[in-house]
Amino acid sequence: MKYSYYPxxxxxxxxxxxxxxxxxxxxxxxxxxxxxxDWNCCGAIEYIAVELLPAYALISRNLAxxxxxxxxxxxxxxAPCSACYLNLSKADKYxxxxxxxxxxxxxxxxxxxxxxxxxxxxxxxxxxxxVNDIGFDKVKEHVSSALTGLRVAPYYGCxxxxxxxxxxxxxxxxxxxxxxxxxxxxxxVVDFPLKAHCCGGHMTQISQSVALELIRRLLxxxxxxxxxxIVTICPMCQLxxxxxxxxxxxHFGTDYQIPILYFTQLMGLAFGLAPEELGIGKEFIDARxxxxxxxxxxxxxxxxxxxxxxxxxxxxxxxxx
Amino acid sequence: MTKQHxxxxxxxxxxxxxxxxxxxxxxxxxxxxxxxxxxxxPHVTVARDYKFMCSSLGQELVEQDIKDQGLTRVVVAAxxxxxxxxxxxxxxxRSGLNRFMFEMANIRELDSWTTNDREAATQKAKxxxxxxVERVVHHKPLEMLPVHINPKTLIVGGGIAGITxxxxxxNAGHHVYLVEREPSIGGHMAQVDKTFPTLDCSACILxxxxxxxxxxxxxxxxxxxxxxxxDGYVGSFTVRVxxxxxxxxxxxxxxxGDCVEKCPSRVVDQVFEAGLGYRKxxxxxxxxxxxxxxxxxxxxxxxxxxxxCKACELVCPTGAIDFxxxxxxxxxxxxxIILSTGYDLFDARRIPQYxxxxxxxxxxxxxxxxxxxxxxxxxxQIVLRDGVTQPKKVGIIHCVGxxxxxxxxxxxxxxxxxxLKFAHLVRERIPDAEIYNFYIDIRASGKRYEEFYxxxxxxxxxxxxxxxxxxxxxxxMPGEEGSLIIQVEDTLIGKQRRIPVDMVLLSAGVExxxxxQEFAQKFGLGCDFSGFFIxxxxxxxxxxxxxxxxxxxxxxQGPMAIPExxxxxxxxxxxxxxxxxxxxxxxxxxRARINPDQCSGCRICNNLCPYNAITFLDDQKISQVxxxxxxxxxxxxxxxxxxxxxxxxxxxxxxxxxIEGLLWDMRETIPLEAV
Numbered sequence: 001m002k003y004s005y006y007p008x009x010x011x012x013x014x015x016x017x018x019x020x021x022x023x024x025x026x027x028x029x030x031x032x033x034x035x036x037x038d039w040n041c042c043g044a045i046e047y048i049a050v051e052l053l054p055a056y057a058l059i060s061r062n063l064a065x066x067x068x069x070x071x072x073x074x075x076x077x078x079a080p081c082s083a084c085y086l087n088l089s090k091a092d093k094y095x096x097x098x099x100x101x102x103x104x105x106x107x108x109x110x111x112x113x114x115x116x117x118x119x120x121x122x123x124x125x126x127x128x129x130x131v132n133d134i135g136f137d138k139v140k141e142h143v144s145s146a147l148t149g150l151r152v153a154p155y156y157g158c159x160x161x162x163x164x165x166x167x168x169x170x171x172x173x174x175x176x177x178x179x180x181x182x183x184x185x186x187x188x189v190v191d192f193p194l195k196a197h198c199c200g201g202h203m204t205q206i207s208q209s210v211a212l213e214l215i216r217r218l219l220x221x222x223x224x225x226x227x228x229x230i231v232t233i234c235p236m237c238q239l240x241x242x243x244x245x246x247x248x249x250x251h252f253g254t255d256y257q258i259p260i261l262y263f264t265q266l267m268g269l270a271f272g273l274a275p276e277e278l279g280i281g282k283e284f285i286d287a288r289x290x291x292x293x294x295x296x297x298x299x300x301x302x303x304x305x306x307x308x309x310x311x312x313x314x315x316x317x318x319x320x321x
Numbered sequence: 322m323t324k325q326h327x328x329x330x331x332x333x334x335x336x337x338x339x340x341x342x343x344x345x346x347x348x349x350x351x352x353x354x355x356x357x358x359x360x361x362x363p364h365v366t367v368a369r370d371y372k373f374m375c376s377s378l379g380q381e382l383v384e385q386d387i388k389d390q391g392l393t394r395v396v397v398a399a400x401x402x403x404x405x406x407x408x409x410x411x412x413x414x415r416s417g418l419n420r421f422m423f424e425m426a427n428i429r430e431l432d433s434w435t436t437n438d439r440e441a442a443t444q445k446a447k448x449x450x451x452x453x454v455e456r457v458v459h460h461k462p463l464e465m466l467p468v469h470i471n472p473k474t475l476i477v478g479g480g481i482a483g484i485t486x487x488x489x490x491x492n493a494g495h496h497v498y499l500v501e502r503e504p505s506i507g508g509h510m511a512q513v514d515k516t517f518p519t520l521d522c523s524a525c526i527l528x529x530x531x532x533x534x535x536x537x538x539x540x541x542x543x544x545x546x547x548x549x550x551x552d553g554y555v556g557s558f559t560v561r562v563x564x565x566x567x568x569x570x571x572x573x574x575x576x577x578g579d580c581v582e583k584c585p586s587r588v589v590d591q592v593f594e595a596g597l598g599y600r601k602x603x604x605x606x607x608x609x610x611x612x613x614x615x616x617x618x619x620x621x622x623x624x625x626x627x628x629x630c631k632a633c634e635l636v637c638p639t640g641a642i643d644f645x646x647x648x649x650x651x652x653x654x655x656x657x658i659i660l661s662t663g664y665d666l667f668d669a670r671r672i673p674q675y676x677x678x679x680x681x682x683x684x685x686x687x688x689x690x691x692x693x694x695x696x697x698x699x700x701x702q703i704v705l706r707d708g709v710t711q712p713k714k715v716g717i718i719h720c721v722g723x724x725x726x727x728x729x730x731x732x733x734x735x736x737x738x739x740x741l742k743f744a745h746l747v748r749e750r751i752p753d754a755e756i757y758n759f760y761i762d763i764r765a766s767g768k769r770y771e772e773f774y775x776x777x778x779x780x781x782x783x784x785x786x787x788x789x790x791x792x793x794x795x796x797x798m799p800g801e802e803g804s805l806i807i808q809v810e811d812t813l814i815g816k817q818r819r820i821p822v823d824m825v826l827l828s829a830g831v832e833x834x835x836x837x838q839e840f841a842q843k844f845g846l847g848c849d850f851s852g853f854f855i856x857x858x859x860x861x862x863x864x865x866x867x868x869x870x871x872x873x874x875x876x877x878q879g880p881m882a883i884p885e886x887x888x889x890x891x892x893x894x895x896x897x898x899x900x901x902x903x904x905x906x907x908x909x910x911x912r913a914r915i916n917p918d919q920c921s922g923c924r925i926c927n928n929l930c931p932y933n934a935i936t937f938l939d940d941q942k943i944s945q946v947x948x949x950x951x952x953x954x955x956x957x958x959x960x961x962x963x964x965x966x967x968x969x970x971x972x973x974x975x976x977x978x979x980i981e982g983l984l985w986d987m988r989e990t991i992p993l994e995a996v
Contacts, residue, residue, distance in 0.1 A: 313589045313596060
């Protein structure tokens with residue numbers, strides 16, 4: 001399947017591992033990602049916080065380009081970064097709701113010889129594409145070295161699943177699509193109650209103590225559940241949890257050493273690709289000790305304890321017999 | 322289309338009466354103006370306006386004019402015909418005019434209530450009067466159709482609603498078939514421990530009624546059965562019921578329970594015990610089940626699954642086990658039907674942030690009902706999922722799935738009260754427990770409900786006003802470890818709070834049965850957006866439906882507690898008894914008729930008829946309407962490509978003339994030939 005691909009600024013810089021691994025797993029899955037020509041920054045959160053109209057014009061330029069280059073990638077624009085995904089779909093939705101805004105934005109776009117009809121491009125998150133367009137069954141066919149024994153905490157962050165302007169691809173409060181995807185990879189997925197809580201975002205630059213507390217909660221929760229690795233779908237989340245982990249340790253006197261990887265990196269490993277092809281090694285908290293656990297069945301299998309006779313049965317969940 | 326209407330008799334005399342309806346119509350429409358204008362229209366002999374046409378004096382006005390002026394047709398411009406068509410038809414009849422020589426123009430709901438523009442409203446009223454006059458002169462006298470009422474009644478659903486209705490009708494001396502899907506009657510009420518606000522034991526007040534149903538000579542109880550198909554009309558329904566195989570011969574079974582005791586296969590009981598307890602593969606849902614016969618569940622039975630065991634057969638003293646039993650199809654003939662199919666509990670898994678199914682010590686309200694029930698899986702002990710630990714802190718979350726745009730916008734009406742009951746029951750059994758209620762509003766509007774709320778307040782239960790954001794086991798602060806933390810905005814103090822508790826109870830709301838849509842279709846009923854059956858009128862006809870002879874009662878019509886359910890069931894029963902007492906019902910003769918000379922036998926109408934009222938005569942190769950089953954909807958009339966079907970009282974003449982009348986003020990601009 002063919003999609004327009006909008007990597008966004010972070011994937012060109014600090015999240016290069018995401019870019020590299022996304023392309024590496026897309027190919028075998030038959031996802032053809034055609035990079036948008038001449039794309040520009042989505043404005044992250046700074047532009048929207050300052051003035052809305054220039055922000056929407058900046059974002060919409062990418063949508064207009066995608067529409068113009070339609071033939072190359074279909075009418076779907078894939079963004080691996082949650083912030084880009086949010087901004088692109090938000091601008092589209094707001095313009096769709098307000099013809100007035102759409103007219104103003106189009107006046108701005110006209111200066112560059114561009115035009116955009118709201119609703120004509122469907123913005124998708126990469127996770128949504130892999131889970132819903134390709135599907136677990138198809139993905140499973142490519143798993144050659146399952147991540148058996150690796151305990152992963154799936155971390156979605158607060159942006160990708162809410163508010164969900166176009167596609168409600170997962171539950172807003174308690175998403176599970178990546179949980180299932182990681183299970184398909186053979187990993188042991190731990191319950192991660194903070195999976196859709198905030199990583200602090202840009203608070204690291206504005207009020208570091210607030211950000212560090214938010215990051216601490218996530219690390220503590222993953223640690224409490226004995227996760228070997230936290231797996232993310234967003235460059236911002238990866239950066240905060242990875243780059244500020246030592247700061248958290250200094251600030252709170254803790255000693256967390258939890259590597260933070262992109263879901264595409266773990267998928268690549270399960271597909272049998274070499275770590276170097278997936279940008280593994282670029283992270284601050286070294287992932288190698290954790291990844292060395294792959295294949296060690298012992299602990300995970302031993303997790304099965306016999307139920308106490310007196311205990312009441314647990315509720316039956318969907319898919320259980 | 323060329324104008325080919327038959328011309329009405331030249332000497333038709335029409336009386337037109339324009340109602341003020343107090344100020345409901347007169348405020349927006351110049352009624353006097355309309356009457357004066359109508360007096361000058363063709364066929365009109367007399368036109369008047371009057372303050373309340375539906376009053377005795379208004380009706381007498383019509384009757385007098387028919388006698389004095391020799392009126393042959395009557396038009397009343399007033400409210401909806403749903404309200405008063407029958408009133409004025411009666412007035413016509415009393416003066417010797419056939420009741421169908423009457424037409425009503427609805428200038429209230431369709432005109433005065435829709436606008437404040439007096440001029441436009443008056444103009445529209447004139448159009449509607451004109452349409453009615455043009456139509457009424459084409460009316461033909463028709464005779465009402467008598468329908469015999471079969472005195473037998475079908476009740477679907479054996480909860481407290483069905484039980485109450487069945488006993489009321491049976492005690493009046495009429496036969497009832499009570500069909501229940503589960504192995505026993507009793508419904509949700511049988512699962513509950515105590516009922517609010519009186520706290521009397523649910524089983525103690527319910528089981529005597531269940532026993533009465535089981536023993537009543539006028540009640541045929543068809544448990545473990547489902548309705549498959551319904552045909553017919555009020556007074557004469559034919560119903561096909563599937564009696565599922567119990568694998569127990571009811572003639573031989575004494576209900577001793579030896580088979581249950583010896584059965585080696587034990588599974589979680591998802592229905593009666595709400596997943597909190599176990600049952601055997603051959604089981605009675607609960608000890609007081611009616612009927613007393615157990616059921617074998619083939620999905621878990623060792624013999625059905627693996628081909629050997631038959632322990633039950635071995636121990637049965639009467640040889641009642643019958644593995645070869647098959648489903649039975651029964652055909653019932655009844656005159657009336659009451660639907661009392663109840664509700665489903667909102668599935669708390671749909672709000673994953675509350676952790677049900679993931680966090681062991683989160684329970685649903687129904688699980689808790691079973692837990693506090695002395696006959697339940699813990700024999701009434703309030704314990705955590707481990708089966709032994711008593712909780713010290715309990716959080717009760719209201720409005721789970723109710724008053725929530727993401728799920729159901731409506732209030733489920735029973736949850737506030739049962740949540741208060743839970744708080745009281747926890748206090749009663751664990752006196753030093755800290756109990757929190759997280760609520761949006763406390764809705765305690767019922768007899769002695771508010772008093773009960775105050776009682777629970779005085780018992781020291783905490784009330785936190787705010788919708789809970791999440792329930793988590795992710796400890797953040799000291800003192801939270803090992804607890805379930807309820808994160809909530811306390812809207813009364815305007816602060817976020819994190820309250821650690823041991824046990825969380827989710828007060829799940831009431832939903833329509835998941836299969837209510839397809840079920841409604843079987844009976845020709847409508848469902849609202851939430852899936853509840855639509856009553857004929859929410860205030861005045863709450864148990865009638867749009868299908869004559871089919872009634873609804875209880876929570877299948879909307880969320881309601883036991884007192885309202887019982888009241889509704891009694892009301893539905895009295896509707897049925899009244900129908901039976903009438904013996905014969907006079908039905909409007911508004912039916913379709915197929916002209917055999919014009920019918921081409923294309924059969925388009927056959928599948929179109931929603932009431933299966935059209936048959937195809939193979940020998941003559943034409944279709945024919947079964948008058949008794951036709952409801953006069955007109956679908957076939959408009960679909961017939963050879964215009965062979967006529968709807969009585971809705972003939973082409975009548976409808977086309979009405980349209981022309983409606984367009985009276987355009988007549989000069991559009992040449993008639995172009996119409």
